Structures are given as C-alpha cells and as structure tokens.
Amino acid sequence: MDMDDTSEQQQVAFAMHTFERIHHTEFQRRFLSQNTRHDGRAFSQFRATHVTKGTVSTAQGSSTVRIGNTTVVCGIKAEVSEPDVKTPNEGYLVTNVELSPMCSARFRPGAPSDEAQVASEHIHRLFGKAVDLATLCIESGQAVWSLSADIVCLKYDGNILDTAILALVAALEDLRLPEAQLDSATGVVSADRTIARQLTLRKRLFPATFALVDTYLVADADDAEEQLATTSVLVVLDDSGRLANIWKRGACPVSNETIHQCIESAVERAETISKTL
Amino acid sequence: MSANIFDRRRVNGPPRSVEPLYTDEGDVKPFTNGGRADGRSLDQLRPIFIKTGPLAVQPTFSPTAPSGSAYYEQGKIRISCAVYGPRQGRKSNPRMGSFDCDFQYAPFSCSWKRRPHIKGADEKEIALILEQAMAPAIRLEAYPKACIDAFVTVIESDGKFATISAAINCISAALADAGIELYDIVAACSMSLNASQWVSDCNQAEEDVSQCSLFVSRMPSADEITYLLQQGKTMPDQTDRAVQTCSNSCARVYAVLSRYLQASMEQPAS
Amino acid sequence: MASLILSPAEQDFIIRGVEKGFRGDGRGSLDRREVTLRTGMISQANGSARCRIGSLGVGTDILVGVKAEVNTWAAGEPEECGTIVCNVECSPSAAQEFEGRGADEINVELTQLLDRIVGGEQSGLDLRKLCIIPRQAYWVLHIDALVLDVKGGVADALVWATRAALLATKLPRVVVESVTDDSGVARAEFDVVDDAEDQMGLEGARDLPLAATFNQIGRRYVVDASEQEEAVTQAKLTVAVSPKMEICAIQKGGMLKGFAPSLLSEITQTALRIAKEEFARFDALFAEASKHNGELDEEPSTGSTFLEPF
Numbered sequence: 001m002d003m004d005d006t007s008e009q010q011q012v013a014f015a016m017h018t019f020e021r022i023h024h025t026e027f028q029r030r031f032l033s034q035n036t037r038h039d040g041r042a043f044s045q046f047r048a049t050h051v052t053k054g055t056v057s058t059a060q061g062s063s064t065v066r067i068g069n070t071t072v073v074c075g076i077k078a079e080v081s082e083p084d085v086k087t088p089n090e091g092y093l094v095t096n097v098e099l100s101p102m103c104s105a106r107f108r109p110g111a112p113s114d115e116a117q118v119a120s121e122h123i124h125r126l127f128g129k130a131v132d133l134a135t136l137c138i139e140s141g142q143a144v145w146s147l148s149a150d151i152v153c154l155k156y157d158g159n160i161l162d163t164a165i166l167a168l169v170a171a172l173e174d175l176r177l178p179e180a181q182l183d184s185a186t187g188v189v190s191a192d193r194t195i196a197r198q199l200t201l202r203k204r205l206f207p208a209t210f211a212l213v214d215t216y217l218v219a220d221a222d223d224a225e226e227q228l229a230t231t232s233v234l235v236v237l238d239d240s241g242r243l244a245n246i247w248k249r250g251a252c253p254v255s256n257e258t259i260h261q262c263i264e265s266a267v268e269r270a271e272t273i274s275k276t277l
Numbered sequence: 278m279s280a281n282i283f284d285r286r287r288v289n290g291p292p293r294s295v296e297p298l299y300t301d302e303g304d305v306k307p308f309t310n311g312g313r314a315d316g317r318s319l320d321q322l323r324p325i326f327i328k329t330g331p332l333a334v335q336p337t338f339s340p341t342a343p344s345g346s347a348y349y350e351q352g353k354i355r356i357s358c359a360v361y362g363p364r365q366g367r368k369s370n371p372r373m374g375s376f377d378c379d380f381q382y383a384p385f386s387c388s389w390k391r392r393p394h395i396k397g398a399d400e401k402e403i404a405l406i407l408e409q410a411m412a413p414a415i416r417l418e419a420y421p422k423a424c425i426d427a428f429v430t431v432i433e434s435d436g437k438f439a440t441i442s443a444a445i446n447c448i449s450a451a452l453a454d455a456g457i458e459l460y461d462i463v464a465a466c467s468m469s470l471n472a473s474q475w476v477s478d479c480n481q482a483e484e485d486v487s488q489c490s491l492f493v494s495r496m497p498s499a500d501e502i503t504y505l506l507q508q509g510k511t512m513p514d515q516t517d518r519a520v521q522t523c524s525n526s527c528a529r530v531y532a533v534l535s536r537y538l539q540a541s542m543e544q545p546a547s
Numbered sequence: 548m549a550s551l552i553l554s555p556a557e558q559d560f561i562i563r564g565v566e567k568g569f570r571g572d573g574r575g576s577l578d579r580r581e582v583t584l585r586t587g588m589i590s591q592a593n594g595s596a597r598c599r600i601g602s603l604g605v606g607t608d609i610l611v612g613v614k615a616e617v618n619t620w621a622a623g624e625p626e627e628c629g630t631i632v633c634n635v636e637c638s639p640s641a642a643q644e645f646e647g648r649g650a651d652e653i654n655v656e657l658t659q660l661l662d663r664i665v666g667g668e669q670s671g672l673d674l675r676k677l678c679i680i681p682r683q684a685y686w687v688l689h690i691d692a693l694v695l696d697v698k699g700g701v702a703d704a705l706v707w708a709t710r711a712a713l714l715a716t717k718l719p720r721v722v723v724e725s726v727t728d729d730s731g732v733a734r735a736e737f738d739v740v741d742d743a744e745d746q747m748g749l750e751g752a753r754d755l756p757l758a759a760t761f762n763q764i765g766r767r768y769v770v771d772a773s774e775q776e777e778a779v780t781q782a783k784l785t786v787a788v789s790p791k792m793e794i795c796a797i798q799k800g801g802m803l804k805g806f807a808p809s810l811l812s813e814i815t816q817t818a819l820r821i822a823k824e825e826f827a828r829f830d831a832l833f834a835e836a837s838k839h840n841g842e843l844d845e846e847p848s849t850g851s852t853f854l855e856p857f
Binding site: 021055056057058059062073075076077079080081082083084092094095096098100101102103104105106109111112117120121124146148150152154155156178180188189190191192193194223 | 286293297298341342353355361383387390391394426435
C-alpha cells in the first residue's frame, strides 16, 4: 500500500508532457473520468471545422478542410477516357487519400500505408452513389469524363475520414466541368472552359466519427485519443437525414445504445456542418 | 491516350485517360504589348506569404508531429513542408549528420495533365536539387549520426523554376521553425529570358514561352550561391547579368523570409 | 557518385596542391585527361559512340547508343517536331554501390542533366526536320547511355559521348507521298527507304554543345577532376557550351558548399575560353573515329574488336 502511495505521488510529480508520453492511457483516463477531454472539449463536441472551396486553381474542383489540426486538401482533375464496356454511359470517379510522411511521422515514405489504402477504398465506395455517373457521359460508349479526386493530408491529428469526406463533398460542389464534344472522325474530345457546368450531387454526405477510448464514447478523436481507441464508429448521413453509411471498426463489441447515441450525435453534427458547407 | 499505371495499393481509374483539347483561349497570353499579363514589372516578384508551425491555432503536443513545418505561398504557388529531426538516421556517419529531402507534386498541382502517384524522374531530380541547395546551410557537424528529413509537397505549382525556388524558401522556413542550426537561411529566386530580356519570377505561361530559365539560391550573409541551374541557351554576358539580378532578388526574398520568421518568434508560443 | 574514402592527410595533400597549381597527375588546372573516342561500334543502333576520359587506358567510360523510331502522333503532342528521349544507366560494373537499386539516384541525376543539355530545342538539333508528316508521324530519338566505368568527370564524358553518337547518327530516308483513297480523301503516307547507303545525318548536330565540369577544391577550381580530386570537391559546376559560344546549361552539384558569386562568373568565362580548344580536340578525335568506322568490319578475325584499339 505504502509503495503504491509513493508511486502515485511520483507519477503526479511528472511534468504533464512527460506523463503523457509515458502513461498514454492513464493520462487520457485522468481527463475522461472527470467528464472532459485533454483539450477541454466535451465528449460529444467536435473540433472547429473550416471548409474553403476553390483553393487550387490548377484543379477543376478543389477544397481545403480543417477539423482542429487535421488539414486536408482535395483536388479533382477531370480527364477524358473510354467508358467501361459494361457501363457505356457512366464516367468514373476515382478517389484516393494520400497520407504522406509530411503530415505525421506515423507514415513512411513510399507505398500507401494500410490506413491510406483503407481510407481510399472506403471513401471510393461511399461516393460511388453520391455522384450520378451518367452525368459524366460525353458520348455513350466512346468518351466519358474521368474524375480523379486526390485527397492530400497536410497535417494529421486524427479523424482523417471525416475531414476527407467533407473535403470531397466540398470539392465536388466546387467542380466545374467544361462542355465537351467528341469529334467522331478524329476521336479527339474538345472542351470549352468558358461554358462550364456544375455537377449535381445526388446527395451531400455529412460524416461523424466516434471513438471508444477505454469505455468512454468521444466524438472526433484527435491523434492522441485515436491511438488509444479500441473501436471507432463512422456514421454518414445524407442531406435528407437518412443513413448513408455506418462503419464500425475495431475489435471491441459495441452495444446498441452506443450506436444509437452515435447516430443521434451524427444528426446534430450534420445540421451544424450543412451550414458550413 | 496515355496509360495510367495500375497500382494495386490505390483505387484505380480507367487504364487510359487524356486531357481534352481545350478550344477556349485559356489563360491570358503572358507577354502582351511589352507588359506582363498580371501587371507586374519585369523584376517584380509575386507576393509571398509564409506560415510556420501548425496550420491551425490550437497547439497540441504530439510525438508524431514534425519538428518544424512551413506553408509557403508565392502568387499561386502553394507548398507545404515538414521537417523531422534531428532523429536517428539510416546512414550513421560519426562525423556529420545527413540531410534528406523528399519532393512530390500533388496529383492536381500542375496546370496540365494530372500527375500519377508514382514519383517521376523530375520529382526525384528536384529532391536532389533541394538537398544540394540546402545542405551547405545546415550545420551538419552539430548532428553526428543523426539525420534531418524534409518532406515537401507542392499543392499548386505555377512555373517549374519558380516552384523549385519556392520549395527552397519553404524548406528554409521549416528548418528555422524546427530550430535546426543553420549558417544562414537560403533564399531562392528564378528568372526567365524572353526576347532578350530577363523577367523575374515567371509563372507557367511565361516560362513556357521563354527560351531560357534559371534559378539561383543564395545565402546572403555568407554571400554564397548554394545552387544555380540554367536550362536553355543564352549568350554568356546574359547569364552573368541574370545571376547578378537574381542574386539581388534573392536578397529581397531573404528580407521577406526574415520578417516572417521574426514575426512568428515574437508571437506567443504556439 | 562513387566516392573514394581518403585519409585527411591525402585530402590535405590534394587541396594544397591544387591551391598551388599542382595536380596529382601533373596536369594544369584547366587540362583535360586523355580522351579516346570511338563511333559506330553498335550496328543495330542508328548512331553510337564510346568515350573514355582518363589516362593509361583507365578512366570514365561511357557508351551511348541512339535509336530512331517512328511514332504516331497523338493529340496534345507538338505538331511539327520530333522528340528526343534520354536515358542514362550506370552499370554495376562501374562501382559496387551501383548494384541493384543503388544506382537509382545517380541515374536520375544524369538522365535529367543529359535531357537538359540535349533533350530539346536548346541542343541545337533541328527537331522540325524530325517530323515526317505533321500531326501524323515523327521520329523519336532514343538516346541510351550506359556508364561502364566511373573515374571522375562523368557528366563531361556523357555529353562528349552523346555529341559523338548524335553526330554519327544516320537516319534512313523517308519518302512522303499523297495517296487518295476510295472516298476521294487525300492522305499523306510515308515509306522508310531500307537502304544502308541512302541515309542522312541529323540536321543541326554540329551545334550540339560540349560540357565541362569545374570542381572547386579549396579556393581554386579544376577541370575534369580525377576520382581523388572529386572526393575532396566541395562544390562543382557543369557548364555546357555550344560551338557558337552560347551557354546551353549550367548546373551545380555537390552538397558541402556553395559558390561565391565572383567565382561563378569566373568559371563561366573560363568555360567559354576553353570551349574553343575542347571543340577543336573533339572534332579531331571524331574525324579519326569516323575513319575507323568501316575498317573494323573488315577485320573480324582479330578478337575483341569492341575493345581494341580502346
């Protein structure tokens, strides 16, 4: 008992940053058990979110999104290609998330990390229904638009999925596709940038990620909390309030109540973001 | 049609895609009636903006955060750089530390075709150029067995030589932000030759019609030129004059860099 | 670059020697080593050359082959020009560190350098003459360089060998005729004449530049550094000069130091001064090499014709 007491006192005597480095979980628990978080937020509070559209002039559509310290730039380049034989009227929307060593020491240079691959794949599937690919058709069976959306992370502080999804929605809304015509004799597609149309999204998506740190459900976990989270739940709602996607990751089981809680918080979050977007 | 490399670790698009042929006028022609399209004078540089440290306001202590970072804008050029180090290096040289640079264009950063994710030869060469331009400024003897890594991502590019110069300025700011010991900050500036006149800090449209481009990176306090690259033909006296003018432009960029770094030091610690 | 590890005493010896104007092999600070040039040894290539810069039969050895191919024009490419594609590879036989992926960095560096000097209009080659039919077909010249041995001064040897290979390049003649098909549309078609005698050289090849690399050692600089001198080089500058005394490219190398601006202008002036002698020397060697082109074919019995009289 005595030894425990002295070790407790020794722990408290550490400088806060040192304590955080050595006892990550205990550090977070100290805050969570007091019903707050290490950066002062409430459990269901999201970090300050800023969305700016049209930030990259070399891309046909672009946006920069910041949630807390996590910063992401999304750029969409439109190119022309032949459609897939099975879907002659549909264009392509290809999304990729890039997590480079620049945003965090967690990522190594070279091939995309597991986290990047997972994020790319999930977002690609999520947006498969968000854009009506038939609107990308130039000439059925011969030429379609191929939109390459690249989401580059500049600073990583947790919750890349929310940031990336918001960035892609904003970039798609910012996208201006020039009017294109196919010259069937030469096979060349010409386009006039002065006549550009906006892309109509079938639905806008509003994401909200929740993490289970210890036994506490927190919204929008930052990097420190994310590393300790056992499970995370991503809830994506569309603008009509319906559930577009729900994704639970992690080894720990979650109760029904927790999922309901997440969905309710996600509805509130969707209302807040729809004003920002 | 140009082939897109299939990468099983990424989401892939169609196997071949190409930019459409744009029939509109596009951007305004670069040099009309002896003046520049954006109204600058021949030796006027584009406005520079630098932000060091985390992009957002709230500071968080994180072991995986870079030691120093900088976000740099010059006209439409946008570059972000993160510096890690000194940290344990792969090559362990007992006398000196090593400085490594990684450079990449974001896929949407160039005004022409989308760039593939796989690094091209020009990105690898620019990484080498950045290393050679910055290494003379770093006190590598102070960091034996350690390595300093700089990662540069170009979010938007506007003129190849101007982008390389901007990248050098960005790395300087990031290194200073990281507290790495430097002999001096390196400032760089580019010029292009158009109709026998040297024009400073050309954007992409201006560089495309120029017959020669060059950039100079300089340490003003030590009066040393750490890198010089010229591409295209000139008469020898033209090169001399260009290097002279470019060095003066570097001094102006240096003044801007110093002001921003000083301002960031004076702000409350973030 | 494959760099030697020299003892501090040896480094000091070289630096002080250069400052006093003495070099290890007795050359003056602006003297180039012995250059051996051979052309036409690769019969399948449209042009080839091998250049060795070094003394006593050992030196930086580069082999360059030029192959011409006909490409079909695609939208977005220049409409009335041909193109040049460069590629440089360092063979593992040159240095142990070039094994596997070890040579990647230096390959990229040299390829970009070569591309900067000869890869476009600035090379002096008339790219318009490489167009066969505008918006339809053009010649693309693939310049492939193989670095066989590295003993200092790779950039110079590379450009010398490339210039020789391009001067020796012969393109088959192309006959363009207008063909009217059934629907009355006139189209241009071309035919490549398959006659070894009926070939033409590259227009503008005489304007190709030569490069000289100036290595700063101590407070002085030297031309064509040997391996040992390169190991103590703080910074180097490669300057490419055309026969018309124009500067085609300048590139700095070296990680340790920068240049004082006054030294820079001095070096460019020196580059122009020695350019005349360099071109004269090159022309003499090239003329000699061209003479031997045909002779070797008549002596297949002498073994290792590739190496002799190298």
